[in-house]
Amino acid sequence: MKKFSSNRLLLLGLLAVLMASCSKSNKGVSTLTGWEYNNPKYGGFQANANYKESGPPPGMVLIEGGTFTMGSVQDDVMFDWNTTPVKQQVRSFYMDEAEVTNIEYLLYLQYLEKVFPPSDDTYRKIYQAALPDTLVWRNTLGYNELLTENYLRHPAYAEYPVVGVSWRQATEYCKWRTDRVNEKILIEKGVLHTLFDLDSLKVEGANRFDTETYLTNPNLLFDGDSSIYYKGIRDFSKKEKSSSGSFTGRHVKTSDGILAQRFRLPTEAEWEYAAKAEVENREYNTLRGRKKYAWNGNSTRETSRRYRGDQMANFKQGKGDYSGLAGWSNDGADITMRIKSYKPNAFGLYDMGGNVAEWVADVYRPIIDNDANDFSYFRGNVFTKKKIDKEGNVVIVDYNSVEFDTLDNGKIVPKDLPGSVKYVPVTKRDAFMRRNYEKAYNIDSRDGDLASTKQFFRDEDEIDNKPRMYNSPQIPRQIGESGLIIQQYDTKTRNTLISDQTRVFKGGSWKDRAYWLDPAQRRYLPEYMATNYIGFRCATDKLGQMSYSRRRKEMRK
Numbered sequence: 345m346k347k348f349s350s351n352r353l354l355l356l357g358l359l360a361v362l363m364a365s366c367s368k369s370n371k372g373v374s375t376l377t378g379w380e381y382n383n384p385k386y387g388g389f390q391a392n393a394n395y396k397e398s399g400p401p402p403g404m405v406l407i408e409g410g411t412f413t414m415g416s417v418q419d420d421v422m423f424d425w426n427t428t429p430v431k432q433q434v435r436s437f438y439m440d441e442a443e444v445t446n447i448e449y450l451l452y453l454q455y456l457e458k459v460f461p462p463s464d465d466t467y468r469k470i471y472q473a474a475l476p477d478t479l480v481w482r483n484t485l486g487y488n489e490l491l492t493e494n495y496l497r498h499p500a501y502a503e504y505p506v507v508g509v510s511w512r513q514a515t516e517y518c519k520w521r522t523d524r525v526n527e528k529i530l531i532e533k534g535v536l537h538t539l540f541d542l543d544s545l546k547v548e549g550a551n552r553f554d555t556e557t558y559l560t561n562p563n564l565l566f567d568g569d570s571s572i573y574y575k576g577i578r579d580f581s582k583k584e585k586s587s588s589g590s591f592t593g594r595h596v597k598t599s600d601g602i603l604a605q606r607f608r609l610p611t612e613a614e615w616e617y618a619a620k621a622e623v624e625n626r627e628y629n630t631l632r633g634r635k636k637y638a639w640n641g642n643s644t645r646e647t648s649r650r651y652r653g654d655q656m657a658n659f660k661q662g663k664g665d666y667s668g669l670a671g672w673s674n675d676g677a678d679i680t681m682r683i684k685s686y687k688p689n690a691f692g693l694y695d696m697g698g699n700v701a702e703w704v705a706d707v708y709r710p711i712i713d714n715d716a717n718d719f720s721y722f723r724g725n726v727f728t729k730k731k732i733d734k735e736g737n738v739v740i741v742d743y744n745s746v747e748f749d750t751l752d753n754g755k756i757v758p759k760d761l762p763g764s765v766k767y768v769p770v771t772k773r774d775a776f777m778r779r780n781y782e783k784a785y786n787i788d789s790r791d792g793d794l795a796s797t798k799q800f801f802r803d804e805d806e807i808d809n810k811p812r813m814y815n816s817p818q819i820p821r822q823i824g825e826s827g828l829i830i831q832q833y834d835t836k837t838r839n840t841l842i843s844d845q846t847r848v849f850k851g852g853s854w855k856d857r858a859y860w861l862d863p864a865q866r867r868y869l870p871e872y873m874a875t876n877y878i879g880f881r882c883a884t885d886k887l888g889q890m891s892y893s894r895r896r897k898e899m900r901k
Contacts, residue, residue, distance in 0.1 A: 388581030395601045400438050401525060401884060405692040407618045408891045409436040414613055414721075415712060417864040418636045427864050430714035432721050434617045436890045439610060440881035442683035442694040443505035443702065444517065446496055449476070452517055455524075459552050460761075466743055467549065473757040474516065476508035480876040491679070491876075503682045505700045505879040511609075511847040511871035512757060514703050514880040518607040521882060526603045527553040534574050535596060544571060550742055550763035555603065557765055560730070560738050562595045565763075577602075601887075609705040610883035611722045612866065615850050619697065619863035624690035637861050638689045638696040644858050657686060657698025658854050659861060666854065679876075680854050697861040700879035701853045708846045708868035709791050716790055725786040728767040729774065739766040751872040752845075787844045845871050853877035 372381045372393040381391040400406055412434065415427040456474055460467035481491035495501050496508070509517075530536035530553075539547050551566050558565060566572050576593030577600065596602050610618070619638045625631050636642045639656050646654040655675040660666050668674030675698070676685060684694045707724040714721075731739040739745075740763065747759040760766060769784030790796055794804050846868045852860035855877040859865070869875070 382580040384580055388579070390580050390599075392599065392601050397888060401604055401607075403440055403442075404438040404882075404884070405441055406886065406891070407434075407437050407439050407614070407691050407693075408623070409434045410617075410623070412617050412620065412622060414616055415864050415866075416634075417862050418634070418642070419859055419862065421859070424710070426710055426866060428711060430712050431718060432613050432617075432712075432714070433719045434613055435720050436886040437610070437614055437883050438886055439614070439618055439691075439693060439883045441688070441692060443700060443879040443881045444514075445503050445683055446506050447499075447502040449506040449509070449517065450497065452520055455520070459548055461548070469748060469756050470758050470761065473755065474513060476506060476513070477510075477874045478508055480508045480874055504680050505683060505695075507680065507700060507876050507879050508874045509703075509878075509880065510874045511703045511849075511869075512751075513874075514609060515705075517880075518609060518882050522604065522606045523553055523555050525607070526555045526558075529603060530558075530596065533577070533596070533602065535576055537572055537574050539572060542571070545569065550740070552763050554761075554763050554765070555606070557740060557763060558595075559598060559603075560765055564738075564740055605884045605887065607882045607884050609703055609880060611720070612704045612706040612848050612850065613721045614883060615702065615704045616863045618691055618693055619689070619851065621690035621693070621696075638693075638863060639687070644861065657695070657852070657861060659698040659852050660855055660857050662857075677854060696851060696863065698852055699854060700877055701849050701851045701856070701860070701867070703878060703880040704848050704850055706848045707787050707844060708842060708848045708866075710842070711791075713790055723787065723789075723791075725781075725789075727770045727775075727781060727784045727786070729770050731766040731768045740764070741766050752870065753872055755872065792844070842868070843870070847871045849878050 372383075372391075373379070374381065379386050379389070381389060381393055410433070412432060413429050414432045416429040417427045420427060453471075453474060456471050460470040462468045462471040476496055478492045478496055481488040481495065495504070496506070527536065527539075531538055536553070539545060539553065545551065545566065553565065562573070563570075570591055573591045573595075576591060576595055579594035582594075620635055621638060622631055622635060624640060625633050625635065637644065637656070641647060644656055644659070646652055646656055655661075658675045658677050658681050661668060661674050665674075667676070667678045675681075677699075680699055683699070686695065686698070688694045689696055705724055706722060709723060712721060713723075733739050741760045743762055745766070746762055748756050749759055750756055772783060775782050775784075788796075794800065794802060794807075799807070847870070848866055848868050850866060851863065852858070852865075860867075869878070
């Protein structure tokens with residue numbers, strides 16, 4: 345009996361090993377055709393069958409997606425329907441642990457100064473467009489010249505959140521960060537040389553690494569100079585010939601899963617979802633209680649025994665009270681303070697309430713249109729495509745084709761940097777017979793576009809001046825000769841503060857009262873303006889499943 349049991353165990357063990365080896369060997373085989381991937385005998389058709397997620401990008405944490413009630417606030421003293429509660433689904437994404445700091449933004453400025461030297465008239469406006477407005481610290485009835493001169497560049501404020509940055513500047517930083525992260529990845533993979541270390545090359549202007557340009561055609565970088573590349577990844581479709589000093593293998597593609605996704609500003613829904621972190625109040629598939637702030641409870645003060653009474657964030661305590669009494673500071677700062685000075689929320693995010701408010705990607709409208717979309721809501725889409733020249737090649741921006749915008753405040757900013765791919769809006773022909781969108785410009789969709797006005801039946805190409813919803817026309821009353829009151833639209837143009845260039849910023853700051861610490865509260869400002877209390881942090885998409893560890897459901901028989 346014992347012999348039979350041992351033989352049975354041995355047989356089961358061999359069977360398990362055989363099944364494991366079969367599953368391992370079949371991982372690189374097409375389950376529908378039987379052809380092997382990455383096998384030269386079968387044509388060398390390539391696929392990353394062993395792809396594994398590498399985890400969060402540097403400085404970021406995973407925000408597992410889910411459903412939540414967006415705009416749900418406990419205090420609504422304005423009663424302006426600005427935070428109407430709506431149910432929304434947010435996809436999983438990565439987000440910076442804390443705001444972008446002065447030292448990180450200075451690295452960005454130093455890079456621009458080196459690659460686009462402001463001493464050259466060709467690049468002068470590029471560097472100037474990225475400079476934060478340090479004069480935001482000035483006050484007509486206050487003395488803050490010390491901050492205007494030192495806050496950005498002095499090492500005493502190195503780990504403080506950068507301020508004086510407009511929405512447009514924050515967006516450009518996100519693009520730059522994408523290129524630097526992917527450049528570092530290719531260097532570590534041995535595909536790309538450290539460009540600043542090559543004596544034969546000069547990293548300047550269009551001669552720099554750009555992710556989109558590399559993925560479009562690696563030969564477009566540095567005018568096709570192949571010496572910037574060291575070696576490629578294995579190419580199974582060809583027989584590799586090793587030769588010293590020459591590029592072997594192939595270049596990295598999107599399908600390899602090696603490069604990082606583009607960095608961007610978080611959407612309003614993402615930021616609010618991440619700040620609320622209601623996951624800590626979850627019991628199975630239900631929330632227990634409501635959160636007013638980024639932390640648990642309805643108080644701004646610490647409740648733990650050791651730190652009881654201390655403030656949970658850096659904000660304005662009251663009129664003329666930004667820090668409390670000397671020797672017993674309420675929040676440890678009179679203006680901004682070093683990042684990560686307070687405990688993170690349940691997602692591991694620091695300073696989601698207080699310190700500085702933060703830019704998000706959305707264009708502002710008073711009401712979130714839940715009827716239009718309740719999945720990854722975002723207002724601000726302008727759908728684009730790569731520009732193709734007459735020869736059928738993708739257009740890369742060069743020194744002569746850089747276009748500049750003049751903002752409402754007079755500042756001149758580049759639309760694209762030299763060396764980047766040129767994008768143009770999609771045409772009606774591109775969107776023909778599509779069900780999900782009809783045009784490129786969708787910022788004012790269902791709230792300001794022609795379809796949302798009384799002339800909804802007209803075509804945009806048929807009218808000279810498109811009616812604007814946010815024109816705020818007055819309707820004066822005129823008394824006619826017969827004594828009747830005649831109503832007539834005022835012909836004078838009257839604009840509100842809301843426009844397609846108005847962006848949302850979320851959260852409270854060192855300058856705000858506790859009312860604005862509620863993550864659901866929302867404010868807005870033109871995208872070209874900057875203040876001394878608004879900063880930003882980056883986000884990026886998570887690909888694949890929602891979380892690293894999938895929750896196993898109990899099997900029922």
